[in-house]
Structures are given as C-alpha cells and as structure tokens.
Amino acid sequence: MDMQARAVTYGALRDIKSALDAASSPDDFFAETEVILNDPQNILELPLNLGVPDPLDPGAQQASARDENNAPLVYEYLGALDRANASDRRLWTFLAFVTFREYMEKRWPLEQDKNWKSRVEDRWLMLNATRGKLVRHGIARLWWVTTLTYDVTCQHPLSRAAGDPFAYTREAFHREDRIMALFDRESGALPELVRSVLDHIAQGGAFSDEKHIRALMVEITLVYGYRDLGTLDKAEMRKVIDGSFVVQHPYAV
Template sequence: MIKFISEEELLEIKNNRSVLYSNVVASKKQTLAEASHNDRIIRDTSIPADEFQLDMSAEKPELTDFENVKRVYKNMQALSESQASDERIWAAYTLSVFADYMRYRWHPDSETAMMNRYFFSYSPKRSLFRNGIARLWWIGHLTYDVNRTGDKYELTEFVCRKQDNINLLLDINFGNNPVIIKAVLQALVDAEKNGTEIDREKTRKLSEYINILGGIYLVDAFSYNTIYDKCTEKLKCMSSK
C-alpha cells in the first residue's frame, strides 16, 4: 500500500526540523521513527502499490531521473491527481521509504534545502516539482503517453535530459494539463528530429509563448493539434532568425 504521515505528525516533524535535519536527513543517526519516538509514524493508505526500489547507480545522480520517473509512476499509478498533490504522502517517502535516495539525489546541506526538497515549501503547484519524490510521479504523469504507438516514454526521456526542461516546460501555468504539455513536448521532439537545435533559450521562449497565449485565449480548450501546430510554427520562427 502507498504510505503517508498524518497531518498532526507532519506538523510536529516540521516544528522539530533542526533535530530532523541533523539526526535523520543529514546523517543516519536515527530513523524517522526513532527521532519521532513513534514506530508507527509511517502508515498505510488504502491505495495499492507494489514495493520497489529507486536507481542510485549513477555517479551523477541526475542521470537516474529518467529511470526513477518510470519506476515511481509505474508502481504508483493508482494515485489520483488529488492524492498525488498531498504532502502527507510524499513526506513519508522523502523521510523514510526513500530516505537513502534523497541523500543520494539531493544531498541537502541545510535545513532550508531539506524543507524545499522533503516537504511542500513553495506554492501548491510548484511544490509538486520541487519535492524530491513527488516530482518523479508528476513528470511521469504529464509525459507518459499510453496512446503512442512507439516508445510511450519518449517525451519523458526528453524532459529528463535537463533540469531546465522540467522547470521551463512542466512548472508553468498550464503544467497540470497533459494535453498541452504533450503537444508542446512533441513539437520540441519533432523539431529536434528535423535538425533544429533545442537549447535552453528556445525552450524558455516557447514556455513564455504558451503562457502569453494563455493570457489571450482559453488555452485549456485548445486541441492537441492546435497547440502542436502553434508551437511548431513558433519554433520555425525562432530558428529562422
């Protein structure tokens, strides 16, 4: 079953963040259960999920993102978007289930860094892409395409190549709309296949373009093809300059 921490226990953990950071996160002096004096602090929800491990094999931890997105999303697909927006669930994984992975991938060097990656310290939407485990689920949710005839994780692989792709393409005003995200990503992937160099500047400008469109039109009502065509045309204009 998928795990969680109760609201009361989560608040108590945050109120004792100094002990949490020094004894649990920055070192292995104590487990979360030992530090909280509660061996039942990690509880089961009624949401099914198989037990699984995360990849920690690469010298550069960011190179494991693609594989770990696939593992988290595959094994936790039973989560709804509402459930996957719940800090209580992801805190159980950052602080306990995948505590070793969090040290490997994010190696927090301060209480502030811990709060930013282990909890929801930003706006509700932005926190989903800053929390060390939630981000893996949401990247998979927004980029995995069950309707593709080929590699269903092709868009996922493209996003995971660079941290900038995640920040610029998923953490936007329309980042929770899979139709928009998939159309934008497909336009980028196809442009790259056709010889266009997709650098940070083009990605940033395309992200800005989508946000500008949202200020003029009801973008959420646009079809996949409309978004794809607009992005493709925008990329052609950028490449011709």
C-alpha cells in the same frame, strides 16, 4: 515483506518542520526525524497495498538524466492516483523520508549543501502542495511529470517511434532545466500541450536550447492568458508552438 502503503500524519509534518528549524546540521535533523517517524502515532496507514518498489538509481554525482528511468518506476509503483491523493503532502513526505530514503540521500544530498535547510523544504519535506512544490519535491516530481507525459497507447510521435509509452517522460527528464520550464505553470498541466512542446524540443539544435525553451514557455503562457489551449487540436497546438518559435527566434532555420 510488509507492503502496506503509508503516509505521515499532519502532526508529524509539523514536528519534522520544527526539527528542521531547530537542527544545526543535517545529522541532527535526520536523528530527530528518525525519532518522529519511528513513533507509530505519527504514521498513517493507507487502505491499499502498493507492493515492493523497484530501487531508484540516483546516478553518479546525482546525475539528473537517471530520472528518465526513475520516473516510470515511481509511476508504476504508485499507479494512476487521483489528483486529490496525488497532491497529498503527507504521502510524498513519507515516500521521501522512508520508502525512497536511499535514493533521496544520494540524489538530493544535504551534507555538501550550504543551504541544506532550503533543500529539505524543496526536495524532501512537502509543507504545501502547490504546483511548484509538486514538481520540485524529489519523489512527487517523478510521478507528476510522468502522469502528464505518459502515452499508454503510444499514439503520439515520440512514443510511437520508440515503442515506449514513457518516451515523453524520458524526453522531459533528459535535462533538468526542462522540468521547471515546462511544468511550473498552469499550461504545464495540459498533457497535449506538454507533448507538443516536447515534440518541438526533440528536434534538437536551437529547438532544445535552454533559453529557447524558457522563451517558448513564456510566449505560450501569454497565449494561455487569452486562449483556452486545452480546447485546441494537435494541428492548432503545433501552430501556437511553432509560431512562438518564429517570434522568439527569427534567425532560426
């Protein structure tokens, strides 16, 4: 089996976007992308072999909780990429349209979506590798959230208790609303901060409420504006997080 790693070319990215703009239906769009991706001139061979990926499980009715298990599989398949390669829109587009096509069609289907072209640009095609795009894209999000939460030595509370280096990854993907709340902002690029927030959320009850998580991250973002959170130790980080909870939820026990 061919294990050569590949990406699309910049020209192919432009052609796929043009096909999307011109398509009148998902079927028309996929038919055109098949032509584009079957042209060898549109495929870039990368200088590495990744092996054969484990299949990803989209779950019943695109159940987001299945990504708790899918994210570690993508991370283990791609490995610890450097940030430049991990931000390459050509790689993520190839992975979505080719390598993990079956998962994408079931997890992020287009047929029943009235705004299917927007879904293509959000989840399938990566035209710009911004932070928001990287945590929205159907495959990139699985790798990026994992690389920011992976605890290889299980030294942090959740992973130590579970004996699982991906425990924080699974906590992050436990509910879909957590991904954008935690990672679509500058503070979400700090693994120590992210793990501390996930420790806080894992307490359950009001701590894991969607509105509370959003309010907590807004407060942390304000703090991040005048303090370098990346220099805080665990105890100081916890004070920032718990202090935000008191401010936002004075009724909490």
